[in-house]
Amino acid sequence: MTTAAPAVAHAPGGLPLLGHVHHMLTGPREFFTSLRDLGDLVTVRLGPMRAYVLNNPAHVHQILTKDVRKLDKGLAYEKSAPFLGNGLLNSTEPQHMTHRRIVQPAFHTRRIAAYADQMRETAEQRSAGWSDGATVEFDDEIHAYAVSVVCRALFSTDLGDTVAAEVEETFPVLLKGVARRIAMPFGPLEKLPTPGNRRFERARQRLDKALTDVIAAYQERGAKDGDLMALLLAARSHGEGCPGLTDQQVHDEAMALFLGGVETARDVLAWACHLISTHPQVQRRLAAEIDRVLGGRPVTHADLPELRYTHAVLTEVLRQYPPGWLLTRRTVTEVELGPHRIPAGSDVLFSLHALQHDPAVYPDPERFDPDRWTGGSAVPVPRISFLPFGAGNRGCIGEPFAWEEMTVFLAVVLARFSLHPLPGYRVRPSRSTMYAPKRVPLIVRDREADPTH
Numbered sequence: 001m002t003t004a005a006p007a008v009a010h011a012p013g014g015l016p017l018l019g020h021v022h023h024m025l026t027g028p029r030e031f032f033t034s035l036r037d038l039g040d041l042v043t044v045r046l047g048p049m050r051a052y053v054l055n056n057p058a059h060v061h062q063i064l065t066k067d068v069r070k071l072d073k074g075l076a077y078e079k080s081a082p083f084l085g086n087g088l089l090n091s092t093e094p095q096h097m098t099h100r101r102i103v104q105p106a107f108h109t110r111r112i113a114a115y116a117d118q119m120r121e122t123a124e125q126r127s128a129g130w131s132d133g134a135t136v137e138f139d140d141e142i143h144a145y146a147v148s149v150v151c152r153a154l155f156s157t158d159l160g161d162t163v164a165a166e167v168e169e170t171f172p173v174l175l176k177g178v179a180r181r182i183a184m185p186f187g188p189l190e191k192l193p194t195p196g197n198r199r200f201e202r203a204r205q206r207l208d209k210a211l212t213d214v215i216a217a218y219q220e221r222g223a224k225d226g227d228l229m230a231l232l233l234a235a236r237s238h239g240e241g242c243p244g245l246t247d248q249q250v251h252d253e254a255m256a257l258f259l260g261g262v263e264t265a266r267d268v269l270a271w272a273c274h275l276i277s278t279h280p281q282v283q284r285r286l287a288a289e290i291d292r293v294l295g296g297r298p299v300t301h302a303d304l305p306e307l308r309y310t311h312a313v314l315t316e317v318l319r320q321y322p323p324g325w326l327l328t329r330r331t332v333t334e335v336e337l338g339p340h341r342i343p344a345g346s347d348v349l350f351s352l353h354a355l356q357h358d359p360a361v362y363p364d365p366e367r368f369d370p371d372r373w374t375g376g377s378a379v380p381v382p383r384i385s386f387l388p389f390g391a392g393n394r395g396c397i398g399e400p401f402a403w404e405e406m407t408v409f410l411a412v413v414l415a416r417f418s419l420h421p422l423p424g425y426r427v428r429p430s431r432s433t434m435y436a437p438k439r440v441p442l443i444v445r446d447r448e449a450d451p452t453h
């Protein structure tokens, strides 16, 4: 005799027609966290769309690592497709794996070590103009830094700076548009000539043209060995066992690396700087570690393994503020999760934020505590409960790059400055698709002039 699967709970508080859209617009992370206690599987309704929310980390891990052929990327990527095209972030197999193999060498340790010097230089350039006591808009500074390091890795020439300026201006508009489209997935609304849709379309066209122009200019100048664009273009011209990339595919892969690489690292670093400024003890330990390891010389790739506390601080930021906090998938065939069967064609959502704030795994989850990661904890965190970079064949290809750029930035800035919150200002999350802070204005003090640090 077969036993019936337990009923799947439906999230409470839905409105006629809109379903749970209002929760997505007003407090999406809190909404998903509130669903955690309703069971392993919960359904929500976003306008006309019904989706399954996964609350069990083992199920999340299963679909990311074992059932990869049974699911596509789903809603978030579909809504980004108008500007993202069909690169690594949202392409399907077999194209995805072929292209991933082409791009992968750019993220090998040897290449990452070479990027470290560019990253240090960029961080030094950005912070060179900061003076003791100045208020620095860290969100802007870090955004410019993150755009610049990805563009330089992609194009490794001044062309990187040209496209960086466009990315910096257009991305916030595009991401805001995507956030709206995910929260309210009513297709026809996206086509109306509303001011928001027009802004989205203008930004899309502008970024598209900037990237097309810069790729053409890059080709004219000739590829530079080792940068990402050279890899993409080499795959295009020679084939060598790969079907070869079309111009559009080269364009789309570059766009995927921008989208994957820029906002994510920017958000984590911006939250990190905010949290460091509000936790003086953490800041003192970081500064002491950086002084001890670097002894006043510039940071290099070889220093990273020694910057253990810095690593723990960034890990804790990634736990509390995973930038891509809501991942989406769509089943292409039926998927079995424990006793439940999810039919083909279903939207599936899971919140890394809820997963990484589970009090059963992370006691006092709202507390910022880098010591969770310094080896002192009696019970190690299970791998499946910490997924800021995703997992499996769609896991983040840029993870080593991200660690490098985040660590280098903190090492450069904290070697010279201490960070302090701006009195009277409260840092808040923005309404972006990502978990991003709105503004992070901080007062920087020259450490030589600030005896407390």
Ligand code: HEM
Binding pocket: 073, 088, 089, 090, 100, 150, 256, 257, 258, 260, 261, 262, 264, 265, 268, 322, 323, 324, 327, 328, 387, 388, 389, 390, 391, 393, 394, 395, 396, 397, 398, 399, 401, 402
């Ligand atoms: C702290 C920084 C970063 C975080 C937290 C992050 C997070 C993630 C996550 C969660 C995914 C998986 C998405 C999913 O399964 O739906 C992903 C994929 C991806 N990321 Fe990152 N990322 C970061 C930095 C970067 C960087 C620096 C790059 C490139 C320069 C990058 C490029 C990509 C690409 C291309 C994918 C798609 C991989 C594939 O499907 O094969 N990311 N990232």
